[in-house]
Amino acid sequence: MAKSRNNLLGVGGQRKKLSRAEQQGAGPARDNDRKVAEDKKQELVRKMRERAAGSAPAQDAPAES
Template identity: 60%
Template sequence: MTDSKNINNPVGQGGGQRKRQSRAERQNNGPHRNLDRRGAAEQKAELVRKMREKARAAEEAAQTDDGSAQS
């Protein structure tokens, strides 16, 4: 009788042709995902920094416009 077919024991694949995956890797929680998360966090931090700089520049421009209009 053949063994059950699952990711770690695929029928017809033979032994050792596929890397055994841990439960975390099967749930897409492997070490590669940590790198993806770190990269995404860095991108988000960069985007937030740029948005804050733009907002600060716009605020300063509005203040200088107000200051010149009042005098």
């Protein structure tokens, strides 16, 4: 009986397509690097929006007593 794409019963489990880095065991480390890069980008965007809005960040503002 010929296999069809719509009927995968009995064919076996479908496997996730792995990138070359994941095949070599660098998958989770790469994901962590992407998360760190995204966090840095978000922080930079936040700082740029604060400057554009004209409000000084709390760290750079002079202390008033």
